[in-house]
Amino acid sequence: MKDFKELKVWQKAHLLTLRLYGVTRTFPREELYGLTSQIRRCSASIAANIAEGCGRRGNAELHRFLQIAAGSASELDYHLLLARDLRLLHEPDYGETAALLLEVRRMLTSLSRKVDLERSLAKC
Numbered sequence: 001m002k003d004f005k006e007l008k009v010w011q012k013a014h015l016l017t018l019r020l021y022g023v024t025r026t027f028p029r030e031e032l033y034g035l036t037s038q039i040r041r042c043s044a045s046i047a048a049n050i051a052e053g054c055g056r057r058g059n060a061e062l063h064r065f066l067q068i069a070a071g072s073a074s075e076l077d078y079h080l081l082l083a084r085d086l087r088l089l090h091e092p093d094y095g096e097t098a099a100l101l102l103e104v105r106r107m108l109t110s111l112s113r114k115v116d117l118e119r120s121l122a123k124c
Contacts, residue, residue: 002054002062003054004050004051004053004054004055007050007054007111008107009050009104009107009108009111010047010050010051010054012100012103012104012107013043013046013047013050013069013104014047015100016043016046016047016097016100016101016104017040017043017044017046017047019096019097019100020039020040020043020097021040023089023093023097024036024039024040027083027088028088031088035079035082035083035086035088038075038079039076039079039080039083042072042073042075042076042079043072043076045068045069045072046069046072046073046076046104046108047069049065049066049068049069049072050065050066050069050108052065053065053066053068053069059115059116059118062115063112063115063116066108066111066112066115067112069108070105070108070109070112073101073104073105073108074105076101077098077101077105080094080097080098080101
C-alpha cells in the first residue's frame with residue numbers, strides 16, 4: 001500500500017480539482033447539474049482513482065486504477081473544451097486548466113508505464 005498523498009501526480013490532480021471547483025462557480029445556475037457537475041466529478045475522479053489504486057494490493061490493481069484515472073482525464077479534457085466553446089470557461093482559465101490537465105495526463109502515463117514495468121519484472 002502506497003501513500004497517495006506523496007505522489008506528485010495525485011498532488012497535481014488534487015490542485016486541478018480545487019481550481020476547477022473555483023472556476024465552475026461562475027458557470028450559469030442552469031449548468032449546475034450539467035456541465036458544472038460533470039467537470040467537478042471527472043476532475044475529482046482522477047485524484048480519487050489514484051488514491052484508490054494506492055490502497056489496493058499490488059501493482060496490477062494500481063495499474064488498473066491509473067488507467068481509470070487516465071480515462072477520467074480524457075473525459076475532463078473534452079468537458080473543458082466544450083465549456084470553452086460554449087463561452088462558459090474564459091480563455092485564460094481554459095489555458096491554465098488545460099495545461100495543468102496535460103501535465104497530469106503525462107504524469108499518469110509515466111507512472112502507469114513504471115508500474116506496468118515493475119509488474120512485468122516481478123513476474124520474471
